[in-house]
Amino acid sequence: MWWSCCAQVLCYLHIQYVLSLDACIxxxxxxxxxxxxxxxxxxxxxxxxxxxxxxxxxxxxNLEMKxxxxxxxxxxxxxxxxxxxxxxTSVSALHLPVSLVFIQHTExxxxxxxxxxxxxxxxxxxxxxxTNGNFxxxxxxxxxxxxxxxxxGAHTMGYNSRGIAFSFIGSYSNSKSPAAAxxxxxxxxxxxxxxxxxxxxxxxYGHRDVNPxxxxxxxxxxxxxxxxxxxxxxx
Numbered sequence: 001m002w003w004s005c006c007a008q009v010l011c012y013l014h015i016q017y018v019l020s021l022d023a024c025i026x027x028x029x030x031x032x033x034x035x036x037x038x039x040x041x042x043x044x045x046x047x048x049x050x051x052x053x054x055x056x057x058x059x060x061x062n063l064e065m066k067x068x069x070x071x072x073x074x075x076x077x078x079x080x081x082x083x084x085x086x087x088x089t090s091v092s093a094l095h096l097p098v099s100l101v102f103i104q105h106t107e108x109x110x111x112x113x114x115x116x117x118x119x120x121x122x123x124x125x126x127x128x129x130x131t132n133g134n135f136x137x138x139x140x141x142x143x144x145x146x147x148x149x150x151x152x153g154a155h156t157m158g159y160n161s162r163g164i165a166f167s168f169i170g171s172y173s174n175s176k177s178p179a180a181a182x183x184x185x186x187x188x189x190x191x192x193x194x195x196x197x198x199x200x201x202x203x204x205y206g207h208r209d210v211n212p213x214x215x216x217x218x219x220x221x222x223x224x225x226x227x228x229x230x231x232x233x234x235x
Contacts, residue, residue, distance in 0.1 A: 072191035075184055078144045083118045085145075086125060092152040092161070097199040100163025100235055101189060102156045103224050104207040105177075105216040110139050110170035117142065120169060134164040135188065141180035143188055149197040157211055159235065164198070165207075172220035182223065203231035210234060 106124060111117040121136055121144045133155040136144040146167075147153040155165035166185045168177045176182070192198030204227055207215035216224070224230055 072188060074187045075191060076142045077188075078114075078118070078142060080145050080148075083121050083144055085122070088147075088151075094150055094152050094161065094164070094197075096150070096197045097192075097202075098163050098197065099199045099202050100159055101198065101202050101204045101229070102159070102163055102165040102207055102210070103185070103204065103216050103220065104133065104155065104165055104167040105172045105220055106136070106167055106169050107171050107215070107217070108169065112139065114142075117144070117169070124169075133167040135166050135185075137166055137168045137177070137181050137185055139170065139178045139181050141178075141184035143184055149192050149195065156207060159210055162235070164192070168216065168220060172217035173214070174217075174219055176219040176223040186227070202229055203233075203235060204229040205231060205235070 108120070108124070111120045117138050124136065125146075134147045134149065134151075134153045136146055138144070143166075147164075149164065152161050153165055154160055155167070156163065166188070168181060168185075170177065189198055189202070193200050193202075204224060206221045206224055207213055208221065
């Protein structure tokens with residue numbers, strides 16, 4: 001009767017979790033289901049049914065809290081498996097929470113639909129296999145997972161093990177990225193704070209603040225300087 005248990009659990013989840021489940025989230029749910037003790041009650045006719053009591057509800061609430069720590073409900077994330085990422089050449093875990101967040105741009109044409117954006121992200125990975133950021137951001141606010149919040153990226157020389165980087169797909173020297181993309185990055189950072197992977201007192205920098213480059217472009221650089229966590233002091 002595992003399907004009955006699934007129904008008992010899923011009925012207590014917010015709908016945004018259910019509609020956007022990926023393999024990682026499904027695995028978490030199935031793993032957690034194995035920890036739930038199902039009890040039954042017998043009615044006056046001798047028929048058994050699942051006890052829909054406080055213990056089951058409490059288990060559902062605990063699972064929902066676990067999902068909140070691994071999932072960002074207000075960010076549209078395309079995970080590596082969904083955009084066809086090649087396997088990384090090496091993987092190193094970040095020491096969490098990170099205290100530095102870097103903003104970059106790819107200095108390429110922007111992309112405007114899922115097909116072209118997936119192709120662009122794959123091309124970026126193929127060209128920069130040894131220089132992968134944590135996330136790539138497209139103009140409609142969709143975020144493509146690179147190294148993610150847990151793994152060391154290769155994006156900002158001298159600071160890779162201390163922070164994460166968001167790279168906006170496009171060139172933003174003369175115009176800043178659209179509001180949807182800017183909001184998505186802010187939401188993703190906040191999600192990282194909620195998950196305990198980004199320090200709530202993090203410092204924000206443009207790539208040019210720590211490396212000799214014009215990245216992330218003048219317009220985007222001026223924009224991030226207005227964000228609350230932007231730091232004028234080099235880390």
